[in-house]
Amino acid sequence: MVTMLILILLPVAFLLPPRAGAGEIIGGKEAKPHSRPYMAHLAIQHRGDSYICGGLLVSENFVLTAAHCNGDKITVTLGVHNIREREESQQKISVRHRIPHRQYNETTLYNDIMLLELAEKATLNRWVDTIALPRTNERVEAGAMCSVAGWGCTRRGSKSISAKLREVDVVVMPDDTCLKNPNVQYHIYNSSIMMCVGDPKTSKDSWEGDSGGPLVCGETAQGIVSWGPPTPPGVYVKVSIFIPWIQATMRRLQP
Template sequence: MQPLLLLLALLLPLGAGTEEIIGGHEAKPHSRPYMAFVQFLDKDKKRRCGGVLVHKYFVLTAAHCRGSSISVVLGAHNIKKQEMTQQDIPVRKAIPHPDYNPKNYSNDIMLLKLEREAKQTAAVRPLRLPTGKTRGDSGGPLVCNNVVQGIFSYGKGDGNPPGVFMKVSHFLPWVKRTMKRL
């Protein structure tokens, strides 16, 4: 779990009090091939979130991670360096949950339809969705037994608990229906 937390902390926005890691260690390169780095413009300011590749054409993230010029980087170990394993893919369409409420972050979940399919490699591989029955960054996954169980929505700015996750299985009908339509 610690490598995942470190990776998620590295994806938090600048100024979120996460510029240094205390008690963490670097994750094994590409040990989380489903992780996505989501970049977008919000009022002409660059923003970033985490996400999880759930299908060759779809990334699941938080609905508040929406803006213009959205793109996704897959297969990155260090986002600050260009790596041969990285795939930079523009987003064709952002689909926030229809009941998303930005005032209280309810239903804070969104699908990103990629412009082209993600090429599966050792560094890029989708994570399974649950069957239907912490701390991290916005849009980042909570993973149990190699299945995405939650998408991080929000938490305290100082990094202390609690952190709020959207339970993915609750949104499965919407996720599957939306992915099938597109």
């Protein structure tokens, strides 16, 4: 969220992009190891600094994440549960091409989506697998219960990220929850390309370090952690709007 998910989540601060920026799951629990084989851990180097983001494997050689998770060098680790251990399931792959959306705006975080072409194909197995994307313009109704996961911060105000993958269930809110929210940060909310997620009455949310990770509804990645204030709701990229761009970009780069 504008301060959200990478390591730090500050919409434009970018050392740790805002929830887009950095952080960890708030109010959640440790995920069952390898129950989310599509999760990608991104280690990002940018101007001498380091931070993390999440991502999702959408094909053997492409990971989808947030554009604010860009950097000078990105290393993707798949099949990981504990980022501080060398698990036999892990596949560490460098990124050949970083392709942020051509209309990404780092001030408003509009079109906060990016494809990463891996330098080599991932080996799909019981620890590493792809996740389905929605149909073009598919809608998720308010009230739908979805989930988000990441290695970001687990407490607001803390810069300590989680070693193990954590997850939390979050509810999709009506757009007006963000559009008419008195918090001034939401003035950039755009319902055509963003989703408002997380009940303000709860403390369940993604946070710094979780940026770029998927919002999963059913078995489909409907959103990407983008930005938000320290409390819910958070703002997610509406993936269904970008399906034509995703498909065209992947076709263009396929060998």
